[in-house]
Amino acid sequence: MLSLENIYFKYPARRRGNGDAHWVLEDISLTAAAGEFISIIGPSGCGKSTLLSLISGLLRPSRGRILAQGREVLGPSRSRVLIFQGHLLFPWKTAIQNIEFVLKARGLSQGLRRRQALEYLQRVRLEAHADAYPRELSGGMQQRIGIARALAAEPDILLLDEPFSSLDLVAKCAIIDELKAIASQMGKTVILVTHNLEEAFHVGHRVYLLTKGPGRIAATFDPSATKPDQLQSLGASSEFQAFQKKVSAFMTDPAAAQR
Amino acid sequence: MNLLRRTLAVLAPFGLALLVWAGLSATGRINAFILPAPGAVLRALIQGLCSGELLSATALSLWRVGCGFGISVVTAVPLGIALGSSHRLRGLLDPLLKFVRPIPPIAWLPLAILWFGIGNGPSYFLTMVASFFPILTSTMTGVENVSQQHLAVARCFGATRASILWDIVIPSSLPMMISGIRTGFGFAWMAVVAAEMIATRSGLGYLIYTSQDLLRTDRVLVGMLVIGMIGLLVDTLIVHLKDRWIHWV
Ligand SMILES: Nc1ncnc2c1ncn2[C@@H]1O[C@H](COP(=O)(O)OP(=O)(O)OP(=O)(O)O)[C@@H](O)[C@H]1O
Ligand SMILES: [Mg+2]
Numbered sequence: 163m164l165s166l167e168n169i170y171f172k173y174p175a176r177r178r179g180n181g182d183a184h185w186v187l188e189d190i191s192l193t194a195a196a197g198e199f200i201s202i203i204g205p206s207g208c209g210k211s212t213l214l215s216l217i218s219g220l221l222r223p224s225r226g227r228i229l230a231q232g233r234e235v236l237g238p239s240r241s242r243v244l245i246f247q248g249h250l251l252f253p254w255k256t257a258i259q260n261i262e263f264v265l266k267a268r269g270l271s272q273g274l275r276r277r278q279a280l281e282y283l284q285r286v287r288l289e290a291h292a293d294a295y296p297r298e299l300s301g302g303m304q305q306r307i308g309i310a311r312a313l314a315a316e317p318d319i320l321l322l323d324e325p326f327s328s329l330d331l332v333a334k335c336a337i338i339d340e341l342k343a344i345a346s347q348m349g350k351t352v353i354l355v356t357h358n359l360e361e362a363f364h365v366g367h368r369v370y371l372l373t374k375g376p377g378r379i380a381a382t383f384d385p386s387a388t389k390p391d392q393l394q395s396l397g398a399s400s401e402f403q404a405f406q407k408k409v410s411a412f413m414t415d416p417a418a419a420q421r
Numbered sequence: 422m423n424l425l426r427r428t429l430a431v432l433a434p435f436g437l438a439l440l441v442w443a444g445l446s447a448t449g450r451i452n453a454f455i456l457p458a459p460g461a462v463l464r465a466l467i468q469g470l471c472s473g474e475l476l477s478a479t480a481l482s483l484w485r486v487g488c489g490f491g492i493s494v495v496t497a498v499p500l501g502i503a504l505g506s507s508h509r510l511r512g513l514l515d516p517l518l519k520f521v522r523p524i525p526p527i528a529w530l531p532l533a534i535l536w537f538g539i540g541n542g543p544s545y546f547l548t549m550v551a552s553f554f555p556i557l558t559s560t561m562t563g564v565e566n567v568s569q570q571h572l573a574v575a576r577c578f579g580a581t582r583a584s585i586l587w588d589i590v591i592p593s594s595l596p597m598m599i600s601g602i603r604t605g606f607g608f609a610w611m612a613v614v615a616a617e618m619i620a621t622r623s624g625l626g627y628l629i630y631t632s633q634d635l636l637r638t639d640r641v642l643v644g645m646l647v648i649g650m651i652g653l654l655v656d657t658l659i660v661h662l663k664d665r666w667i668h669w670v
Contacts, residue, residue, distance in 0.1 A: 220573050240579035250574050254592040254669045263588055267580040295669045315578055 164217065164319055164351050165193040169226035171209075171216060186212050188376040190226075194368075196318070196349040199342060201362035203355075204372030204380075205413060210355040211247055213377070214321045217353065218244040230319060240267065243317040245308050247324050247355075251296040257307045258283060258292040264314040282310040285340060301328035309337060313344070319351045320344075326361060335393050338365055363405055364393045371412055380412050457639040465639035466646070474628075479647055482613050482624040485541060489548025490609040497556035497605075498598060504557070505564025506590065518557070526551035526612045534620050543620035544613050551612035552605030559604070563597025564590055596670070599663045603656060610652050 169190040175183040186209045194200045202210050215221040217228060219238040228235040230242055251260050261279040270278065283289045286306035296304050305325055312320060320341070326334045342365060345352045356362050362369050369383040383405055396402050439459060445451055446458035453461065469475030504511045526547050533543035567590050575585050617626025625644050632640035 218577055220577065238573075238576045238579070240577075244577050246570065246574060250570055252571060252574075252589065252592075254595075254667075255588070263575075263580070263584070264578045266584055266588075267575075267578045297669065 163193075163195055163229075163231060164353075165229045166190055166217070167227045167229070169213075169216060169223045169228065171212060171221065171224050173212075185224075185376040187216075187223075188378050190377070190379055192370060192379065194319075194351045194353060196351055197346050198367045199345050199352045199354065199365045201354045201356060201366035201369045202372060203357070203359065203362045203369060203409065204377070205374050206357075208372045208374040209377030210372060211323050213372075214244055214323050214353065214355060217319070218242050218321055220244070240315045241317050242319040242321065243312045243315045244321040245312045245323060245325050251304055251307055251311070253296050256293050256295055257288060257299065260296075260307060261311050261314045264311055268315065279314065282314045283307075285313060286310045286337065302330065302333060305329060306333070306337065309341075317350065319353070322352065322354045324356055325354070326356070326358070331394065334361075338393065341365070359406055359409060360393060360396045360402070363402055364396055369405075371409060373412070381408070383408070454636060454638050457642065461639045462642045462646070465637070466643045469640070469643055475643065475647065478623060478625050478628045478644075479651065482617065482626065483651070485544040485617075485624065486548050486606075486609050486613040488541075489545045489613070490552045490606055492545070493549045493552040493556060493605060493609070494602060497553050497601075498560050501557045501560025501598075501601075502564050502586070502590065502594075505561040505567075505594070511561075518554075522554045522558075526608070527615050530616060530619060533616070539620055539622070541621065544616040544624070547612045547616040548609035552602075552609040555604040555608060556598070556601040559597045559601025560594065563594030563601075566597075567593045596663070596667055599659065599667070603659045603663075606655055606659065607652065610648070610655070614648060 169187055170185060171187040172183045172185050190213065192200070202213065204210055212221065216223055217230075217235070219235045219242065222236075230239075235242070251257075252263065255263060258276065258279045261282050262275045265275045265278055266272075280289055280292060283292055286309055288303060288306055288310070291299060291303065296307070299307065305328055309322075309325060312322075322341075326337065329337065338361070341352055344350055352365075354361070354365055363383075363385045366383075367386045369385060370379050371381045371383070372378065373380040385401065385405060442456075443459050446453075446456065457465075466475070504514060529547060529550050530543060533546045537543050537546060571589055571593065572585065575589050580588070613624070614626035614629070617624035618630040621627055625648055629641050629644035632638070632644065
């Protein structure tokens, strides 16, 4: 269970120059229950990555509170793992060593680590590339390793910042299904930031739309009641088309769309 | 075939230099005291090798540099890591380091002789001083420039401080550390020759210095050749190790 209560955030102003920094996020409130898959969409620069950093605890809100499992978030924790935009694997570690790093942080003994790490790699179907360095893997493969590494932390809350951007549709569907299964069966909360409306609509129990300058929640959608099962055939469904139309109306003129 | 071509490519410039040198001597216009012919230097080299004098001088110089340089690696690397990761410590020590760094190693020699007397002491000290700052500075820079995002990822996963040091900070600053170590060795190797000229009665530096007094320019050149050769060998070795250790880039 995750809840954000009236979050405000601005980055600290630089000592010289552009004196008072403006709010990046303003009055953000949202909740996500265990087992829920939430998506966040919005124009570039509206503060989506910042919001995930706040939830992860890497940044602290200027005002407001973030509660995870009923306790205030005061710093990073393995129970809320963030997959950064641009994967950020450790280039000096092989695929499997990247995952073993997390298992080490979890306190697993050295003997167990490799076997367990292989299991996480199998979940993203990359066990054959266990000993490859990130530079030897394609962008999509690196993203999948990043996801496997995050799963290895066994977090309660998984924060994904555009994690599928270099995946083809088949690989994307496979991972999304896997993540949905993990969320619902193991009671995890997944928050997905994406630019892809199909993805957002397909996975989201709820979709939050942020607007820019300052980032606010402009609208909330609830596609879970209506959506068809297949991501591939989503484009044709009338529910999705209606969603798409509303989102683009908000993006072009939030004030008008509100009325 | 490939290896042969590579070896030739390395040797070619040496061959060219040798040719020019031999050509100059062959004109007979240059006094052999100023520049002895390659043949004379080769004879002196063989003589030095046979008498064992050259080997023992080389071994002594290597031993001295090994000690001083070794001390400097085991102190400068940890200190560089500490300074690179702590703003406070850096703020505290940086002015002092910036003040000491520009003093050339050779300027320490009189003091080193006073402190340690004639013998191995000044050589150890001088090679240490010479290699300390390049290693310290590049380790520090390497650690300072560890990606903040990689550190954030590690914190996000709840990694311990020891694991962050061992799994993130050290590997990502390793290329900088090694390049500092490489520069450091070069400086130490120069320093030991200088120290031996003045503060000891043995080693390659001493051999060069005394050969000049005896008007044995051929032996001076032999000493210089050996110094250059060893510098080249160690440098190649370090580059080779670097390529083996840093295979992820
Ligand atoms: N470290 C930082 N310091 C100061 N300002 C920042 C920092 N990071 C981001 N910002 C600012 O905060 C705002 C939101 O950035 P953020 O990265 O959260 O956007 P985003 O919604 O994730 O964009 P994108 O879709 O392009 O990834 C931007 O205006 C950006 O300039
Ligand atoms: Mg972003």
